[in-house]
Amino acid sequence: MDVAVIGGSLAGLQAALTLGRARRRVVLFDDGQPRNRAAEHVHNYLGAEDPAPGELLAAGRRQVAAYGVEIRDARVDDVTVNDAGFVVDGVPVRAVVLATGLWDELPDVPGVAEGWGRSVVACPHCHGWEVRDQPLVQLGMRGAPDRSVARALLLSRWSSDVVLCTDGDALTDAQLERLSVAGVKVRTERVAEVSAPRVVLESGEVLAPERVFVVVRQHQQSDLAERLGCQVADGAVVADEGGRTTVPGVYAVGTTAAPALLAIGAAGHASTAAVAVHNDLLELDLGGGW
Numbered sequence: 001m002d003v004a005v006i007g008g009s010l011a012g013l014q015a016a017l018t019l020g021r022a023r024r025r026v027v028l029f030d031d032g033q034p035r036n037r038a039a040e041h042v043h044n045y046l047g048a049e050d051p052a053p054g055e056l057l058a059a060g061r062r063q064v065a066a067y068g069v070e071i072r073d074a075r076v077d078d079v080t081v082n083d084a085g086f087v088v089d090g091v092p093v094r095a096v097v098l099a100t101g102l103w104d105e106l107p108d109v110p111g112v113a114e115g116w117g118r119s120v121v122a123c124p125h126c127h128g129w130e131v132r133d134q135p136l137v138q139l140g141m142r143g144a145p146d147r148s149v150a151r152a153l154l155l156s157r158w159s160s161d162v163v164l165c166t167d168g169d170a171l172t173d174a175q176l177e178r179l180s181v182a183g184v185k186v187r188t189e190r191v192a193e194v195s196a197p198r199v200v201l202e203s204g205e206v207l208a209p210e211r212v213f214v215v216v217r218q219h220q221q222s223d224l225a226e227r228l229g230c231q232v233a234d235g236a237v238v239a240d241e242g243g244r245t246t247v248p249g250v251y252a253v254g255t256t257a258a259p260a261l262l263a264i265g266a267a268g269h270a271s272t273a274a275v276a277v278h279n280d281l282l283e284l285d286l287g288g289g290w
């Protein structure tokens with residue numbers, strides 16, 4: 001095999017598609033935990049009419065299989081390195097593409113996890129249009145008031161009725177002034193519960209937004225990059241524009257390398273990186289090195 005793609009969500013499947021069409025022999029491993037799996041629809045993806053996450057991936061799987069990509073529904077826990085390249089789950093390959101993605105740490109408030117992906121979401125670019133001009137709550141991440149304020153300001157472009165609940169964090173006068181200019185109302189007391197879409201404050205006051213937006217902390221789903229010796233900084237695997245990590249022959253694509261990417265951005269990044277993988281393998285084919 002030429003390439004093992006580890007992770008079979010949008011980035012991994014797109015990398016496999018580009019490499020398969022380039023006539024590379026590709027094996028793709030996936031353990032079925034795409035980051036958006038709790039959501040009902042994927043929005044903001046050109047050419048796809050708001051499909052369910054699973055529908056989009058199923059179509060992608062059919063597409064890559066048509067180009068000879070071998071798909072294995074399995075988690076990869078280890079990759080070994082040898083003179084010829086790498087061995088992934090017993091399969092020798094020349095290059096490894098990490099498309100293992102992220103998981104979201106949610107605010108520690110009762111009810112948030114239960115509503116996640118439906119009545120509780122994070123990204124206005126993904127889910128803002130559907131609730132435009134409606135009452136919305138931005139629930140902050142306790143201990144990260146700067147991020148909470150930034151997200152509330154962002155959300156205020158989708159609705160003029162946004163309440164920022166800081167969940168106990170005090171805000172500076174400057175922050176309050178910016179929120180006021182944007183028309184965002186503020187509650188700084190602790191949040192007792194999100195019983196979606198209701199938000200119950202510690203005082204007993206109940207807010208009834210159409211949707212609750214939350215601030216999340218993102219973490220890598222897999223530690224394979226670190227174990228392979230790749231540099232990881234600020235929660236992202238360090239990679240150049242071609243997805244090349246600091247370890248020759250190991251590439252990182254999609255949100256693995258650029259956590260802020262939306263779905264189509266993750267796929268686009270993977271396509272660009274897959275072209276780089278193909279070009280680098282061409283150099284190897286011709287007797288060069290990494």
Ligand SMILES: Cc1cc2nc3c(=O)[nH]c(=O)nc-3n(C[C@H](O)[C@H](O)[C@H](O)COP(=O)(O)OP(=O)(O)OC[C@H]3O[C@@H](n4cnc5c(N)ncnc54)[C@H](O)[C@@H]3O)c2cc1C
Nearest residue numbers: 007009011031032033035036043076101126254255262263
């Ligand atoms: C609730 C929610 C809703 C969202 N809605 C939208 C939206 O509407 N529009 C939009 O543009 N973006 C949306 N996003 C963002 C979108 O989900 C991401 O941009 C996209 O999923 C990134 O794709 P990815 O391939 O980089 O990673 P991921 O989707 O995280 O996929 C990583 C894949 O790798 C697999 N994997 C990880 N480790 C291993 C391993 N060791 N072995 C084998 N497989 C492994 C996982 O199982 C998973 O399938 C949403 C995110 C969330 C959380």
